[in-house]
Amino acid sequence: xxxxxxxxxxxxxxxxxxxxxxxxxxxxxxxxxxxxxxxxxxxxxxxxxxxxxxxxxxxxxxxxxxxxxxxxxxxxxxxxxxxxxxxxxxxxxxxxxxxxxxxxxxx
Amino acid sequence: xxxxxxxxxxxxxxxxxxxxxxxxxxxxxxxxxxxxxxxxxxxxxxxxxxxxxxxxxxxxxxxxxxxxxxxxxxxxxxxxxxxxxxxxxxxxxxxxxxxxxxxxxxxxxxxxxxxxxxxxxxxxxxxxxxxxxxxxxxxxxxxxxxxxxxxxxxxxxxxxxxxxxxxxxxxxxxxxxxxx
Numbered sequence: 001x002x003x004x005x006x007x008x009x010x011x012x013x014x015x016x017x018x019x020x021x022x023x024x025x026x027x028x029x030x031x032x033x034x035x036x037x038x039x040x041x042x043x044x045x046x047x048x049x050x051x052x053x054x055x056x057x058x059x060x061x062x063x064x065x066x067x068x069x070x071x072x073x074x075x076x077x078x079x080x081x082x083x084x085x086x087x088x089x090x091x092x093x094x095x096x097x098x099x100x101x102x103x104x105x106x107x
Numbered sequence: 108x109x110x111x112x113x114x115x116x117x118x119x120x121x122x123x124x125x126x127x128x129x130x131x132x133x134x135x136x137x138x139x140x141x142x143x144x145x146x147x148x149x150x151x152x153x154x155x156x157x158x159x160x161x162x163x164x165x166x167x168x169x170x171x172x173x174x175x176x177x178x179x180x181x182x183x184x185x186x187x188x189x190x191x192x193x194x195x196x197x198x199x200x201x202x203x204x205x206x207x208x209x210x211x212x213x214x215x216x217x218x219x220x221x222x223x224x225x226x227x228x229x230x231x232x233x234x235x236x237x238x239x240x241x242x243x244x245x246x247x248x249x250x251x252x253x254x255x256x257x258x259x260x261x262x263x264x265x266x267x268x269x270x271x272x273x274x275x276x277x278x279x280x281x282x283x284x285x286x287x
Contacts, residue, residue: 020247025239026189026257028247 009036009070009105019063021050036068036105040098048091055081055090073101124169127152131160132170136270139173176268186231187238188260191246193226199251200224206249212241235259 012035019039021031031046033039043051054060055077065074076097085093124132127150134146143154143161150157164170195203200218204226207216215229232238242255 015248015250016244018248020243022239022243024257025235025259026191026242026255028242028252028255030194030252030254032247 009068009073009101011035011068013067017067019060019067021046021054023047023049023053036064036070036073036098036102040095040102043091043095043098048087051090051094052086055094060094070101073098076101124164127156128160128164128169131157132164133270135161135170136268186233187235188263189230189232189238190258190260191228191230191242192256193228193246194223194253194255195226196251196253197224199249200226203249203251207246210241210245212238 015034019033019042021029021033021042023029029046029050031042031050033042058078058081061074061077061081064070064077077094080090080093080097083093130150131146134141134149143157147154147157161170193203193207204216204218207213207226207228212230212232213228214231217227219225219227230238230241232241238257238259242257246252246255
């Protein structure tokens with residue numbers, strides 16, 4: 001694994017670059033993630049409506065790509081959109097995708 | 108040169124508004140562009156009296172400024188209006204409210220004394236997406252913001268400024284408003 005990619009993907013970002021979870025336009029849940037690890041943790045905790053809202057707007061993919069600069073994970077998340085998953089099935093798949101990437105980055 | 112002390116009524120060093128002042132204020136609130144003569148004619152007082160009273164109230168900040176009420180939608184500007192409620196850590200509520208006041212998108216900001224300390228604000232944006240970006244990029248990252256609830260306005264039924272006119276009529280022109 002390229003060390004530069006690893007350190008970019010695993011770093012803690014400043015507050016203004018964090019991912020903020022919303023359930024709909026303007027409705028902030030109070031959950032945020034400053035790193036990929038925290039992002040994975042929040043995926044398993046937040047209201048599933050928030051996951052549906054962000055996945056299909058492309059917000060997860062954009063944050064992972066633009067802020068963490070992890071194009072590979074961004075592509076994996078983009079592929080999830082095409083499965084049209086909702087509810088807990090979406091939560092499980094998203095969690096799996098991110099946790100798998102985290103494991104790969106850590107080894 | 109206008110000298111406020113020439114027309115001030117003082118009681119223990121505090122100036123008071125009388126019935127004529129209040130009626131002038133009411134007339135200005137209905138139409139701030141009418142002339143001193145028109146107001147004087149309506150109230151049955153000389154235009155110089157109206158002039159002096161208005162200058163006195165401007166001088167003391169009772170009349171703060173004269174503005175145009177612009178319909179943003181008709182002017183082709185911002186077209187989404189939203190009422191947002193911001194729940195914060197009580198320790199930072201004032202800081203968050205002050206920060207909100209700095210944003211051009213935010214028109215009004217209030218803090219509330221309800222069970223849970225919160226800030227209410229009226230926000231305008233060009234689109235729903237711009238509204239979301241503002242809350243996501245500028246509001247949510249502020250330290251102490253716990254969550255945000257947003258209601259997008261679908262129809263406006265009434266929007267007025269505070270008026271000196273007493274809707275019930277019971278106390279019209281009987282009040283004495285003190286100002287420093």
